[in-house]
Amino acid sequence: xxxxxxxxxxxxxxxxxxxxxxxxxxxxxxxxxxxxxxxxxxxxxxxxxxxxxxxxxxxxxxxxxxxxxxxxxxxxxxxxxxxxxxxxxxxxxxxxxxxxxxxxxxxxxxxxxxxxxxxxxxxxxxxxxxxxxxxxxxxxxxxxxxxxxxxxxxxxxxxxxxxxxxxxxxxxxxxxxxxxxxxxxxxxxxxxxxxxxxxxxxxxxxxxxx
Amino acid sequence: xxxxxxxxxxxxxxxxxxxxxxxxxxxxxxxxxxxxxxxxxxxxxxxxxxxxxxxxxxxxxxxxxxxxxxxxxxxxxxxxxxxxxxxxxxxxxxxxxxxxxxxxxxxxxxxxxxxxxxxxxxxxxxxxxxxxxxxxxxxxxxxxxxxxxxxxxxxxxxxxxxxxxxxxxxxxxxxxxxxxxxxxxxxxxxxxxxxxxxxxxxxxxxxxxxxxxxxxxxxxxxxxxxxxxxxxxxxxxxxxxxxxxxxxxxxxxxxxxxxxxxxxxxxxxxxxxxxxxxxxxxxxxxxxxxxxxxxxxxxxxxxxxxxxxxxxxxxxxxxxxxxxxxx
Numbered sequence: 001x002x003x004x005x006x007x008x009x010x011x012x013x014x015x016x017x018x019x020x021x022x023x024x025x026x027x028x029x030x031x032x033x034x035x036x037x038x039x040x041x042x043x044x045x046x047x048x049x050x051x052x053x054x055x056x057x058x059x060x061x062x063x064x065x066x067x068x069x070x071x072x073x074x075x076x077x078x079x080x081x082x083x084x085x086x087x088x089x090x091x092x093x094x095x096x097x098x099x100x101x102x103x104x105x106x107x108x109x110x111x112x113x114x115x116x117x118x119x120x121x122x123x124x125x126x127x128x129x130x131x132x133x134x135x136x137x138x139x140x141x142x143x144x145x146x147x148x149x150x151x152x153x154x155x156x157x158x159x160x161x162x163x164x165x166x167x168x169x170x171x172x173x174x175x176x177x178x179x180x181x182x183x184x185x186x187x188x189x190x191x192x193x194x195x196x197x198x199x200x201x202x203x204x205x206x207x208x209x210x
Numbered sequence: 211x212x213x214x215x216x217x218x219x220x221x222x223x224x225x226x227x228x229x230x231x232x233x234x235x236x237x238x239x240x241x242x243x244x245x246x247x248x249x250x251x252x253x254x255x256x257x258x259x260x261x262x263x264x265x266x267x268x269x270x271x272x273x274x275x276x277x278x279x280x281x282x283x284x285x286x287x288x289x290x291x292x293x294x295x296x297x298x299x300x301x302x303x304x305x306x307x308x309x310x311x312x313x314x315x316x317x318x319x320x321x322x323x324x325x326x327x328x329x330x331x332x333x334x335x336x337x338x339x340x341x342x343x344x345x346x347x348x349x350x351x352x353x354x355x356x357x358x359x360x361x362x363x364x365x366x367x368x369x370x371x372x373x374x375x376x377x378x379x380x381x382x383x384x385x386x387x388x389x390x391x392x393x394x395x396x397x398x399x400x401x402x403x404x405x406x407x408x409x410x411x412x413x414x415x416x417x418x419x420x421x422x423x424x425x426x427x428x429x430x431x432x433x434x435x436x437x438x439x440x441x442x443x444x445x446x447x448x449x450x451x452x453x454x455x456x457x458x459x460x461x462x463x464x465x466x467x468x469x470x471x472x473x474x475x476x477x478x479x480x481x482x483x484x485x486x487x488x489x490x491x492x493x494x495x496x497x498x499x500x501x502x503x504x505x506x507x508x509x510x511x512x513x514x515x516x517x518x519x520x521x522x523x524x525x526x527x528x529x530x531x532x533x534x535x536x537x
Contacts, residue, residue: 075216114311117245186447187309
């Protein structure tokens with residue numbers, strides 16, 4: 001956590017406020033229609049509290065590409081889904097949704113992560129940078145320019161993740177050799193096989209920085 | 211993902227208390243394994259207790275060695291100057307695992323708690339005693355290419371997927387845990403367990419116990435000059451080990467004065483090779499010695515239909531790791 005208020009209780013049910021509101025706002029039947037297994041079972045057993053809890057939403061405050069957002073989501077919503085579905089930032093892609101492909105790579109507090117394996121609520125107070133936040137107005141980030149120049153993509157689905165990883169890679173200093181670039185870009189899969197051009201793009205940006 | 215409740219904790223006592231309140235509550239750290247398992251329906255929590263606010267990220271020297279907070283990320287550990295200087299084997303092992311993005315999220319405690327990558331465990335349509343006790347082991351007579359050579363049972367032949375754990379066990383790390391009944395220490399070698407007839411239990415933690423830190427002993431410093439972590443996998447990066455070997459030697463001239471050796475990808479827990487270590491002590495660091503040590507290490511190996519190749523791969527990997535470490 002980047003900041004904890006001084007008066008924050010040691011242990012807090014962060015969503016305790018919204019429980020009754022939800023029941024007021026929602027029809028039980030429509031909720032059941034949308035909901036699988038455990039919740040239906042809970043409802044059948046009249047475990048009203050459990051049923052309500054399962055839908056509770058939490059407000060998460062975070063900064064995305066320099067803009068502060070306050071979004072209320074269920075705890076199960078991933079950071080990737082928050083970006084794409086709630087903030088309409090669809091540059092970060094959902095490939096495998098399991099941390100295996102890297103298409104969802106974003107920077108959280110300057111560090112690259114897989115946004116599909118981070119819950120949105122885990123990012124309270126964090127600063128997120130997505131592919132949409134790299135360019136300076138109409139001026140593309142040097143890494144974006146280099147990917148275009150070296151044809152570092154074919155279908156383009158992995159590209160935003162590749163670029164976010166590549167920008168982080170430069171910062172990490174893992175660009176000493178072709179082998180090192182390959183190893184530390186291995187979390188980003190490109191099924192079109194644009195790897196050699198991606199490496200060229202990274203090498204060019206690196207050499208221009210010197 | 212199934213819906214679940216979420217609690218944020220800022221102190222260990224509160225986190226443990228929150229977890230104990232519900233039978234299907236889990237601690238949430240980096241989330242890289244747990245969230246994947248929830249998406250797959252393998253784990254169905256009613257509550258996640260987010261412990262990322264706990265002050266457990268520090269990496270600091272102590273009177274007995276180095277203490278690594280349970281919430282230090284894999285990257286923070288692998289790239290830490292003290293680790294690189296004093297315990298390079300651990301840095302090598304961590305950097306052999308997962309991808310840079312995942313290592314930036316995954317924590318030391320979470321890495322220790324990660325579940326097996328056995329396909330039958332992940333596929334909820336298949337029998338698996340680890341996921342669903344009593345349902346049988348799909349791997350036993352199934353596609354068991356990734357599976358164990360040592361310490362398996364008819365109930366489970368899955369392997370522990372971690373690279374970090376292999377180096378930790380070789381370095382004689384000690385795990386500090388806190389639970390409802392107080393604090394205790396667990397030798398890293400005793401932290402993970404063999405499947406026996408209770409494969410649903412990966413480790414010896416009791417319910418509600420939280421990993422606080424892992425301590426690396428100063429005694430392991432003797433092994434920081436001749437180290438290698440060899441990981442053999444289906445592609446050259448970002449894949450789980452078929453076999454991995456952590457090797458660290460203390461040497462005087464061409465003679466081995468002490469050895470630390472452990473294997474990954476071959477057992478339900480990181481597999482320390484004590485007998486081979488004892489054999490290596492006092493021997494010349496040469497190919498004949500390494501081959502004999504590998505033979506000793508493989509004595510109790512038992513393969514299944516599709517992982518017989520590991521019976522050749524594993525001893526070769528031991529020889530290669532020792533050769534590289536001693537060079």
